[in-house]
Amino acid sequence: VQLQASGGGVVQAGGSLRLSCAAAGLTFNSVVMGWFRQATGKEREIVSSINRSGVRKDYADSVKDRFTTSRDQAKNTMYLQMNGLKPEDTAIYYCAADRDSRRFYSRGPLEWHYWGQGTQVTVSS
DSSP states (O other): OOEEEEEEEEEEEOEEEEEEEEESSGGGGEEEEEEEEEEETEEEEEEEEEEESSOOEEOTTTTTEEEEEEEEEETTTTEEEOOOOOOOOOOOEEEESSSGGGGOOOOGGGGGOOOOOOOOEEEEE
């Protein structure tokens, strides 16, 4: 299984970025997907999760109404549209996947089975 995150970069506060996570080596519509982030000196935290069909989505309180996750089953790719970025959003963003549907509710990173390599997002003030 391979998860390849991309789309990170440097943006000014208030700007937008779109992250992508391309999956290979698994049946994409059989896994729950999630985005996590880890800022320097902090623990990895959940950003969002999306169920197998893409109908159900969940977000951390800190990103609600600013970030939107989606998935394209035909392209085996998950996305994170980030609008209204703040300096506190600066972190390495990771995508994760798991075949257990209960992961949709799992906020702890240790519970997720598959991980991508991360992409850096830097928001300047």
